[in-house]
Each structure stands twice: as C-alpha cells, then as structure tokens.
Amino acid sequence: MRRSLRLATVATLSAGLVGLGAGTAAAQDVEVAEPATFTSMFTAMATPDMVVNNDGVATPGEAGATGTFHYRINSETEVICYDITLDGVTPPYQSPARTATHIHEGDAGRAGPPRIAFPNPEDAGDGTLRSEGCLQGPFTTGIMANGSDTGTGFTLARIEADPASFFTDTHTSTFTAGAVRGQLTEVPMGGVETGAGGTTGTEPALAALAIGTTVAAGGYALRRRARS
Amino acid sequence: MRGPDRGIRTLLIPVAALLLAGCAAGIPPAVPPASSPPTGDLRASITDAGDPRTEPVAVRIPAIGVDSPLDPLGIAADGTAEVPVDHARAGWFAGGGRSSATVLLGHVDSRSGPAVFFRLREVAPGDAVEVVRGGTVDRYVVERTEQVSKDAFPTFAVFGATADDVVRLVTCAGDFDRGARSYTDNLVVHARRG
Numbered sequence: 479m480r481r482s483l484r485l486a487t488v489a490t491l492s493a494g495l496v497g498l499g500a501g502t503a504a505a506q507d508v509e510v511a512e513p514a515t516f517t518s519m520f521t522a523m524a525t526p527d528m529v530v531n532n533d534g535v536a537t538p539g540e541a542g543a544t545g546t547f548h549y550r551i552n553s554e555t556e557v558i559c560y561d562i563t564l565d566g567v568t569p570p571y572q573s574p575a576r577t578a579t580h581i582h583e584g585d586a587g588r589a590g591p592p593r594i595a596f597p598n599p600e601d602a603g604d605g606t607l608r609s610e611g612c613l614q615g616p617f618t619t620g621i622m623a624n625g626s627d628t629g630t631g632f633t634l635a636r637i638e639a640d641p642a643s644f645f646t647d648t649h650t651s652t653f654t655a656g657a658v659r660g661q662l663t664e665v666p667m668g669g670v671e672t673g674a675g676g677t678t679g680t681e682p683a684l685a686a687l688a689i690g691t692t693v694a695a696g697g698y699a700l701r702r703r704a705r706s
Numbered sequence: 707m708r709g710p711d712r713g714i715r716t717l718l719i720p721v722a723a724l725l726l727a728g729c730a731a732g733i734p735p736a737v738p739p740a741s742s743p744p745t746g747d748l749r750a751s752i753t754d755a756g757d758p759r760t761e762p763v764a765v766r767i768p769a770i771g772v773d774s775p776l777d778p779l780g781i782a783a784d785g786t787a788e789v790p791v792d793h794a795r796a797g798w799f800a801g802g803g804r805s806s807a808t809v810l811l812g813h814v815d816s817r818s819g820p821a822v823f824f825r826l827r828e829v830a831p832g833d834a835v836e837v838v839r840g841g842t843v844d845r846y847v848v849e850r851t852e853q854v855s856k857d858a859f860p861t862f863a864v865f866g867a868t869a870d871d872v873v874r875l876v877t878c879a880g881d882f883d884r885g886a887r888s889y890t891d892n893l894v895v896h897a898r899r900g
Binding site for chain 2: 517518519521522523525528544546547548561565660661663664665666667668669670671672673674675676677678
C-alpha cells in the first residue's frame with residue numbers, strides 16, 4: 479500500500495510539472511529521466527511472420543521489415559526505458575490505442591491486450607525509425623475492455639515473472655494487426671565474469687601451477703603481464 | 707511451459723544450478739585447447755546458407771588456436787550472465803530468442819592459468835570465426851574488438867536482438883581486482899557473416 483501511494487504521488491507530481499493533458503488521466507504514462515539502476519532487461523526480435531490477428535490467426539505483417547525492441551525495467555519504481563528501432567516499416571501508424579507501438583500480454587502465436595503504449599518510432603535520418611526514452615506507470619493504453627483501460631492494474635513485475643508471455647509490436651494503417659511482432663526474452667545485466675585472475679600473478683598459492691600452465695601455453699601469460 | 711522460450715528457461719535451470727558456484731572456486735585447472743585447424747572435411751562443409759538460429763555446438767578461431775565445444779548458458783539468479791563452468795570450454799547464450807546474433811562467452815583464465823579465450827585479445831579484423839551448427843560450419847569475419855568497463859557493459863550491443871547474422875565473443879580484460887576476484891573490463895569481439 480505504501481509503495482502504491484508513493485508511486486501515485488510521484489506520478490501526480492510529475493504530470494503536474496509537464497502540464498495537464500486534454501481530458502485524459504494526467505497522472506499516468508509519465509516520461510521520466512533514466513533511473514540509475516534497473517531490475518531487469520529484455521529484448522525482442524520483431525518480424526512480420528510473428529504477427530497474428532485478434533483471433534490468433536497468422537496475419538503476416540510488412541514483408542522484409544524488422545524491429546529490435548530493447549527494454550530496461552525498474553520494477554520497484556515502475557519505470558521502463560525503451561529503445562526501439564524499426565527497419566522497413568512504412569508509416570502511417572494506426573491503432574485504436576493511444577499510440578501504435580505496444581507491449582501486449584500474450585504468448586507466441588496468440589493475441590493479447592496491450593499493457594503499455596510507447597511513442598511511435600520516427601525517422602532517425604538513417605533509413606530507420608527510432609523511439610527511445612523512459613515511461614513511468616501507472617500505464618494506460620487507451621483501449622477499454624470490460625469497462626477499464628487494458629493497462630489498469632498492470633505492473634512491470636509481471637513481465638519479470640514471465641517475459642515469454644509478453645510480446646511487443648507496432649501497427650500501421652496497412653498492417654493493422656501488426657507490421658512486426660516479437661516475444662520478449664530476458665538478457666543478462668552487467669559485465670560478464672569470465673576470468674579468475676590466474677594469469678595476473680595475484681594468486682601466490684597457485685603460482686607454480688600457473689607458471690607451468692603458462693609455459694605450456696607458449697608464453698602467452700608472460701606477454702599479457704608485459705602489456706599490463 | 708508456455709512457449710518456446712519457457713522451454714529454454716526450464717532446460718537451463720539445472721545448468722544454472724551448476725554455474726552458480728561461480729567461475730573461480732572449485733573449478734578444475736584450465737588448459738588452453740590445443741591448436742587444431744579445421745579438418746578438410748569440415749572446411750568442405752562450410753556454407754553460407756546455415757540457419758543462424760540452429761543451436762551452435764562448437765566454435766573455432768584458427769588464428770588463435772581456439773577449437774572448443776559450446777555449452778548452453780542462461781541468466782544467473784543475480785541477473786548476470788552465466789559463464790562456462792569448465793574454463794577450457796566456451797559457451798553460448800541460449801536465451802536469445804529469435805535474434806540472429808550468436809553470443810559466445812569464454813574465460814580468459816582460471817585461478818591456475820590461461821583459459822579458452824586467453825588469446826581472444828589477439829584476434830584482428832579479418833580473422834575467421836567458425837561456428838559449427840549441426841552438420842554445417844558457418845564462417846564469420848572479425849570486424850572489430852572493443853574493451854568495455856563492466857560498470858558500463860553495453861548489454862544490448864552484446865545480448866540485444868538483431869536481424870543481422872553476427873557473432874559476439876566475450877571474455878574478461880583490464881585489471882584484476884583481487885578483492886572482488888574479478889576483472890574490471892570485458893573484451894568484446896564483433897564478427898559478421900563472411
């Protein structure tokens with residue numbers, strides 16, 4: 479409860495700073511600065527062959543188009559940072575939602591409601607369409623189902639709990655079911671721990687063994703030490 | 707199991723449990739793989755038509771004598787990348803979904819000496835990287851090498867989805883922090899389909 483109250487307060491204050499919207503809920507979907515830390519990261523390879531319509535029937539999107547969707551999440555503060563690149567997608571965008579670029583909840587091969595609506599990618603000047611920034615929830619999509627917005631009650635922790643049950647896509651006037659679509663997959667965060675220091679001369683107890691291995695390796699360790 | 711990706715994650719759970727022991731303690735000494743140039747038969751099978759999404763089973767980098775089988779890797783409980791439990795073998799990130807990138811991870815050293823990617827720093831643009839998938843060998847060409855701080859690791863430049871058929875090889879570099887028992891940097895080699 480405390481956390482929800484804090485989030486609502488932050489969102490309300492932020493919305494107040496950027497001005498009031500035109501008759502929409504002003505405390506939602508706030509563009510925010512990038513947070514210092516994230517709790518998870520996801521990527522999606524979006525292609526036209528993954529698109530299905532609302533009935534779950536395969537409905538290929540724009541031939542030859544691709545999309546890379548990179549997401550960084552801080553589920554403690556309900557912030558999602560997005561970096562979206564579309565290649566070969568032809569606007570105009572079209573969707574009954576507030577924007578036409580979304581994260582939906584749905585397994586591969588199935589339809590599902592949008593949970594987050596992102597600003598549509600725009601011409602990046604290099605032949606691609608780009609959209610990047612950070613949004614803070616609570617999220618709305620502009621799509622109503624059973625009397626409430628499909629973003630109502632959604633939290634980013636649900637993506638972290640089961641990323642494969644979410645997909646991301648973008649819709650255009652020619653490909654209303656989706657020009658490209660891809661399921662989310664989690665990626666590792668931070669550096670990769672691929673070393674234990676045995677060639678740095680910092681492991682005295684193992685020095686003799688290290689020397690033996692170094693000789694066997696053709697002196698490469700000695701070369702490395704010289705470089706550093 | 708809700709879809710293909712869930713299947714991968716489920717399969718990786720036992721692997722993750724093994725790898726959480728870390729990349730240093732209790733690991734048998736690594737011996738750099740012997741330089742073994744591809745056989746004539748394998749060279750004959752090199753093809754430009756291999757499916758980049760077929761699971762890779764081995765990697766060869768002839769210029770630095772690497773010839774290693776590949777173990778599947780996932781994401782550790784702390785959110786970082788799992789790394790090979792055997793310092794003499796490289797691994798591939800199996801959670802990439804439908805991305806066309808093949809991400810290969812290997813240790814630069816163990817506690818006792820050089821490991822499988824010890825000489826990765828020596829590769830140069832133009833060097834060949836061969837990835838064995840099933841009965842085919844996909845050939846890639848090194849484009850560039852970069853050394854990056856682990857504190858500013860370019861997650862999506864390495865693990866992010868792409869439509870391009872590329873290989874990204876990662877090991878450790880920089881100074882070794884004895885307290886943290888960790889190198890400060892990562893070395894990333896980018897290779898494209900040749």
